[in-house]
Amino acid sequence: MALWRITVAYDGTDFAGWQAQGETVPSRTVQATLESALGRFSGGPRVVVVGAGRTDTGVHALGQVASFALEKDVAPADLQRALNAILPRDVRVLEAAPAPAGFHARKSALSKLYRYELDTGRVQIPTRRRVAGHVPWRLDEAAVRSAAELFRGQHDFASLASAGSSVRTTVRTILRSEVLFEGATMIYEVEADGFLRRMVRSLVGGLVAAGRGALGVEELRCALLARDRRAWPPPAEARGLTLVHVAYAAPAAPM
Amino acid sequence: MALWRITVAYDGTDFAGWQAQGETVPSRTVQATLESALGRFSGGPRVVVVGAGRTDTGVHALGQVASFALEKDVAPADLQRALNAILPRDVRVLEAAPAPAGFHARKSALSKLYRYELDTGRVQIPTRRRVAGHVPWRLDEAAVRSAAELFRGQHDFASLASAGSSVRTTVRTILRSEVLFEGATMIYEVEADGFLRRMVRSLVGGLVAAGRGALGVEELRCALLARDRRAWPPPAEARGLTLVHVAYAAPAAPM
Numbered sequence: 001m002a003l004w005r006i007t008v009a010y011d012g013t014d015f016a017g018w019q020a021q022g023e024t025v026p027s028r029t030v031q032a033t034l035e036s037a038l039g040r041f042s043g044g045p046r047v048v049v050v051g052a053g054r055t056d057t058g059v060h061a062l063g064q065v066a067s068f069a070l071e072k073d074v075a076p077a078d079l080q081r082a083l084n085a086i087l088p089r090d091v092r093v094l095e096a097a098p099a100p101a102g103f104h105a106r107k108s109a110l111s112k113l114y115r116y117e118l119d120t121g122r123v124q125i126p127t128r129r130r131v132a133g134h135v136p137w138r139l140d141e142a143a144v145r146s147a148a149e150l151f152r153g154q155h156d157f158a159s160l161a162s163a164g165s166s167v168r169t170t171v172r173t174i175l176r177s178e179v180l181f182e183g184a185t186m187i188y189e190v191e192a193d194g195f196l197r198r199m200v201r202s203l204v205g206g207l208v209a210a211g212r213g214a215l216g217v218e219e220l221r222c223a224l225l226a227r228d229r230r231a232w233p234p235p236a237e238a239r240g241l242t243l244v245h246v247a248y249a250a251p252a253a254p255m
Numbered sequence: 256m257a258l259w260r261i262t263v264a265y266d267g268t269d270f271a272g273w274q275a276q277g278e279t280v281p282s283r284t285v286q287a288t289l290e291s292a293l294g295r296f297s298g299g300p301r302v303v304v305v306g307a308g309r310t311d312t313g314v315h316a317l318g319q320v321a322s323f324a325l326e327k328d329v330a331p332a333d334l335q336r337a338l339n340a341i342l343p344r345d346v347r348v349l350e351a352a353p354a355p356a357g358f359h360a361r362k363s364a365l366s367k368l369y370r371y372e373l374d375t376g377r378v379q380i381p382t383r384r385r386v387a388g389h390v391p392w393r394l395d396e397a398a399v400r401s402a403a404e405l406f407r408g409q410h411d412f413a414s415l416a417s418a419g420s421s422v423r424t425t426v427r428t429i430l431r432s433e434v435l436f437e438g439a440t441m442i443y444e445v446e447a448d449g450f451l452r453r454m455v456r457s458l459v460g461g462l463v464a465a466g467r468g469a470l471g472v473e474e475l476r477c478a479l480l481a482r483d484r485r486a487w488p489p490p491a492e493a494r495g496l497t498l499v500h501v502a503y504a505a506p507a508a509p510m
Contacts, residue, residue, distance in 0.1 A: 009378075009380050009381055009382075010381050011381035011382045011384065060381075060382050062380060062382075084378065089381065089384060090381045090384070091381060092378045092379070092380070092381055093378075094378055123264075123339065123347045123348075123349055124347070125264045125317060125347070126264055126265050126266035126315075126344065126345045126346060126347055127264075127266045127315050127317075127385070127386050127497070129266065129344060129345070130382070130385070131382050242382070
């Protein structure tokens with residue numbers, strides 16, 4: 001058995017997220033799509049694929065990382081080519097590489113970088129609909145930037161946690177929280193050691209509330225400190241969100 | 256009857272182009288979709304919509320212009336809102352304005368600007384599939400730029416005309432022909448007083464042939480002078496093409 005690590009990009013529009021959320025009717029997920037492709041490739045028993053980030057329905061990936069063990073012996077480039085030949089066009093394997101012993105796409109991840117694109121024109125351009133959220137309000141750039149700064153560092157993000165979530169702790173450390181405006185589009189990049197479910201979309205909801213003046217930056221700070229979901233503005237739509245990169249420790253140099 | 260001019264954006268992926276090409280089974284076209292929305296809005300007889308550019312299946316628009324006459328009296332902003340409320344989400348009216356007497360979206364146009372986006376990475380990112388063409392070859396940027404320069408000015412583009420085309424003349428003047436490279440993406444912008452059917456895609460086909468070294472720039476010049484379709488490289492895919500802007504003479508100043 002060899003351990004593998006693949007970098008995967010997908011258009012999340014037609015997927016019910018990375019993995020099934022316990023629905024009774026099985027839905028099309030990225031994880032199941034990859035497992036089915038690996039099953040066809042290996043011809044063996046079910047291959048269990050672990051993803052670094054459990055992206056929601058409609059959320060895209062440029063650099064999702066997944067790990068799995070494979071019995072069949074194959075060269076990395078051949079595994080990539082074979083999987084891309086089997087996979088549907090909305091999922092692509094960008095790289096396949098042997099993983100070090102004990103590698104686990106989620107547990108070994110040091111940080112994840114997400115990007116959110118939000119169009120703020122009065123009418124959204126149709127070709128942007130699948131890849132960007134939309135609000136028809138001009139945002140106050142200075143207020144959005146102040147809100148983004150507020151998120152940086154270690155905080156208890158309980159106000160941004162989904163209902164019924166059973167995580168051990170809601171404390172996370174945001175390493176990077178940056179906003180860029182390009183014409184009528186706001187681009188938000190956020191990197192953290194981990195994210196609660198829907199956390200990025202909730203952060204963007206906070207940026208929008210600050211940018212349109214619904215909440216002042218001080219009120220947003222209080223809403224964060226409140227550790228109460230009802231204090232926080234509604235989350236942004238899934239379609240603007242992309243998992244861009246997952247960082248791991250560099251492999252130890254050979255001795 | 257008032258004459259109107261609207262600026263329209265659409266995602267061409269799920270349309271069989273701007274207008275039907277004489278199929279026996281009616282297909283979903285942008286023109287018919289707009290005419291149906293105007294019919295519902297006006298409640299009167301069929302409203303005939305003329306488009307500036309007859310975009311092909313899969314081709315997008317950011318600034319298509321269409322003209323039509325309407326009996327119903329309405330304010331421009333109300334017409335825009337009403338149409339967007341009726342239209343499917345892959346077509347949006349960005350602006351509606353009264354048009355000067357005699358205005359005809361196609362015949363009054365002075366020039367049109369198209370943009371083509373081509374991804375040249377080994378694997379195309381799934382979220383780019385609807386809006387960018389793809390070739391898995393690194394292109395020689397200098398060769399592509401030389402080819403783009405070659406297209407500028409007045410030429411007989413018979414080598415790029417579609418088979419069975421019945422246009423009066425295949426002479427067109429290219430006012431602008433510029434290439435930009437952003438990472439692994441090539442962006443080509445071309446403006447002309449008019450375009451033959453599939454002409455932009457054929458120009459891009461020429462750029463790709465030059466960029467991958469299949470044809471030298473001199474050979475491309477000869478292929479253009481040959482005025483023979485068989486001499487020209489195959490056209491690029493439709494999905495990377497967008498009609499960006501249509502230019503008209505500024506309305507005469509009121510006396």
